Amino acid sequence: MDEETYDVVVVGGGPSGATAATDLAQAGRRVLLLDKEGRIKPCGGAVPPRLIRDFAVPDALIVARIRCARMVSPRDRQVDMPVGEGFVGMVDREAFDPWLRDRAAGAGAARRTATFLRLTRPGDGLARVHYRRRDGSEESVRTRLVIGADGAASTVGRQEIPGHARMRQVFAYHEIVRTPPEGAFHPARCDVYYQGALSPDFYAWIFPHGDTISIGTGSARKGFSLRGAVGSLRRATGLDAGETVRREGAPIPLKPLRRFDNGRDVLLTGDAAGLVAPASGEGIYYAMLGGRLAAEAADAFLRTGDARALAGARRRFLRAHGRVFWILRLMQAVWYRNDALRERFVSICRDPDVQSLTWEAYMNKELVRARPAAHARIFFKDLAHLFRWVSP
Incomplete structure (x- = not known):
């Protein structure tokens, strides 16, 4: 019996992996989605209106x-x-994630409940994805590309991306x-x-x-x-x-990786690539966007055979959200250090400018550039609280 062959094997069926699998299947690619059974990630579950709109999430899931x-x-x-x-x-991720996987299957992706084990490369130009079924049996499939969407402790990432274990x-x-x-x-x-x-x-x-x-x-x-x-x-x-x-x-x-791909046949996305907002821990929107960008980079790679296309997923993500992540990382480093600073941070949240700009940025996932005066006021208020020129 000939070994099964896919264009892409997606490891991990959370929001990022399921989105990548859906988009690639809709583009006509042969996709296998591997996911462990019964795993639910701890998550507050907040999703902004832009996610609901961009990824066509039905009202029943809210x-x-x-x-x-x-x-x-x-x-x-x-x-x-x-x-x-x-x-x-x-x-609720208990219902949300299975719906996303079902959507991927409906788009044409094959699904398999299994645990990823390792990648091998026999030398015929295609990678082998080895996995374990629920009954304990081990199987493998051939693929041109692997998308690792298997979480922060990604087995794919630790095998293929140098430094991943130090994330x-x-x-x-x-x-x-x-x-x-x-x-x-x-x-x-x-x-x-x-x-x-x-x-x-x-x-x-x-x-x-x-x-x-x-x-x-x-x-x-x-x-x-x-x-x-x-x-x-x-x-x-x-x-x-x-x-x-x-x-x-x-x-x-806490931080996106320096590389999402191995320059050959592996691309990471979602938590596996570090796509979680610092300070807030928000991850669902960034995971799904990362999955979409990974699918687009994967499709370009499959079209051209040029592995440099895989780097486009990271480049495009950071172009859109790198500045926001940098600001949030700085905010966490400054204000989360001790309770005295946390007290002042909560006090700053009373400010109408802080509230309006925070919600505008969160809801639309874009920095608000049209109100420079408000940004200036917030900057000086932050300084006043940081240096304790005002009481919390």
Whole structure:
């Protein structure tokens, strides 16, 4: 029996991998999507309107509509940031990811529930993707290209991209809890906690998902008890009595890799490439955009045979979002260092200019360049708080 041959094998069926598989199948490429069974990534689930629009996400998958974010300081001061026009959508990854994989299959991608093992290159010009089926049997297929979308601890990336194992990460953990009776929790508000006791270098959150709530935190500090912090937050908010539906944890990258491809036949995307926004940890939009850009780079490579086309995915992503990522990374480095600075950071969030520019940038995924005076005011207010010229 001849060995199966594909144009592209996509390893990982989360938002990035499923999007890449969908786009490539729609372009007429022969695609195999490999994904582990039953894995759900810990995720707050926020998606901006641009994602819903650009990736044709149906209304039925939006389990909540957020109209306000509440920032909570180390001293328990609360600052509400109303969204204004529109809303931030919330999805539950338990339903969202399977729908994306089903869409890829509907577009023509083959699907296989399996665990990626390794790549080999026998010398005929095609790579072999080796994987393990659920029954423990090992199989392989031939392919011209592999897209690694298998998370921050990517097996594909660690095998093929030098330095991948040294990727900087935080570890995220959350608990999905049944939503309490009406009135006990606001169904259209996200709560974000900037408190060292809940995260010494990131933040904790309570995000509504309709019938359930995501309560989580993250940290890069070894030895910090994420589960203990989530338990403390649940007790402090009265959510400790609610039924726990599931618990999930996973690493989240902090910075895009220097290379997404191996210059030959492998291209990374999503968390595997580091496409998560610093400071906020937002990843779904960037994962899906990364998957689309990976598909476009892959299609160019398959058309021309020129492996240099693979570098276009990283170049185009950073051209669109590199400056935002740099600003967010700087913001995290400055304001997340200790509770005194976190207190001032939450205080800054009261500012109308900060609120309007934050939401405009988030909703549309573009820096707001048309209001230079507002940017200048924010810059000087930041300096005043950083150097403690004003009280928080």
